[in-house]
Amino acid sequence: MNEFSLIDVFFKKPALARDDVLFGIGDDAACLRVAPGQDLLVSTDTLVAGVHFLNDWDAFDIAWRAVMVNVSDMAAMAATPCWLSLALTLPDNNETWLTRFAEGLHAALQLYNIALIGGDTTRGPLSITMTVHGTVPEGGAVRRRGAQCGDTIWVSGDLGAAALAVSLLTGSDMDSADQSILMNKLKRPRARLDLLPILRSYATAALDISDGLSADLNHLCQASALGACLSLDAIPVHPLLKKHRPDQALDLALSGGDDYELCFTTASADKARLLAELADMGLSCYPIGNMVKEPGLHTASGLLTPRGYSHFQD
């Protein structure tokens, strides 16, 4: 099977019908129509074998995770994801692997009505780069820099489970039910697109905390030229961390990435109304502190050093 039949068999087939895709795979570029009054949001993420996933993972999970990593960036901007390009570099032409990869890819895309519009397949060490395109009403993108002094800081869900799962990849004696819950958090994350209406109505700033809450919240603080005062008791730590790693639980929740939850800020006057609205929607988000003038991450026990994942550490 050569490059062209590979694309036909695995990627062209179950193309989602979207009116705004004039044409997709099969020309030198895809042609898309952005609706009038919408801004276009674009984000790219690469997943490298051995760094962002392990070679022995089910290719379904690798594809699923790659989509979610990208879509999470759209959620963080309050954008609706529409179209995705896939650049797939493969060491060989393993059809079993490709079948599972395509299944995971299409399952994840279908969940959010995202069309696969094209990409590239090349030979080389296994690596996946996706570029996701989304739209937001003109001027409606939520950025990192919009937080105001006094704003409430929110986290969209329990943290630390994916970080604990990463630590289990090298072996563990945990019971298999708990282990499978944790692995599922790592391998099958869900981007928080369910928060779009909330973010569009309330958020003054937002970002994806895939590098870890403390590192990413620090980026939001720097972009907004403010600091954060956090109540460590309010950080939503995943219950299995408290059960299996009580000593490291808070630290994993603060610095472990990969959960694909969001952190956002809202005017403090909106807090009660937002809590009520979240309850109506059956969603849990957690207020964890407030934006303050002094730079840095402040807690009752002193300044918190932002820690998280960064490639190319010295």
Add this chain to the structure above:
Amino acid sequence: MNEFSLIDVFFKKPALARDDVLFGIGDDAACLRVAPGQDLLVSTDTLVAGVHFLNDWDAFDIAWRAVMVNVSDMAAMAATPCWLSLALTLPDNNETWLTRFAEGLHAALQLYNIALIGGDTTRGPLSITMTVHGTVPEGGAVRRRGAQCGDTIWVSGDLGAAALAVSLLTGSDMDSADQSILMNKLKRPRARLDLLPILRSYATAALDISDGLSADLNHLCQASALGACLSLDAIPVHPLLKKHRPDQALDLALSGGDDYELCFTTASADKARLLAELADMGLSCYPIGNMVKEPGLHTASGLLTPRGYSHFQD
């Protein structure tokens, strides 16, 4: 230097000011505004070390070539490139390499007024994926499928020089002046954006012939449900091929890719007018045959087997 300062130092600095970039690097996604009445074109290409370039190349050339490979897809659709995302996977943090890479990247982008809007940096085997975004007046994208029976087939310039240069990478006794001309064709190609007005006015179909003329023209034929009748004498073979490889010259021109020239079709009635217009613009394009009903690539000496570069050959 970590991932964030790497982005600041090498990629954020010389950002091109374009009014349609609301914001670029620094948030979870870039925010762009497509002008009313324009369609959006998106194309992705990956270059892998050892496959699409060699590790010992000047990183300026690697970046330049990566941009041109992507921009060439925009030229083929008659689209104006606007924005580019870069996903860069690096084995280490070599600042000398990154400095040259950034120089080549920005030089190539500046040539066409393309803004670098974001991307991702990861650690892993050297590989570069770019996604380029362009615009075209609504409905104006030139596709592979539009050719009509009788249309004139054109090639935008001399072919085969890059393929000959590839063969020299493993050593040669060619004189250094000729060798440097050929290497320049391989390492510093130019996307044929100068043909945009011609394509928009005349082309019924077009595509990038980076996989080799015969393979790519065959794609155009298949997409248009037609065949091509070619005059082999009319194929523009690069003069250095005739000088150094007279026996393989035509074959390299027909099947060697990497020149980043275009192939396009126009109504046969437009041929004389187009030749005059090209002459006025100081451009040379070569009519090499006509579209015909019978599928396949026909020549005076029989059917031509489409040959070119494809990853994942059996």
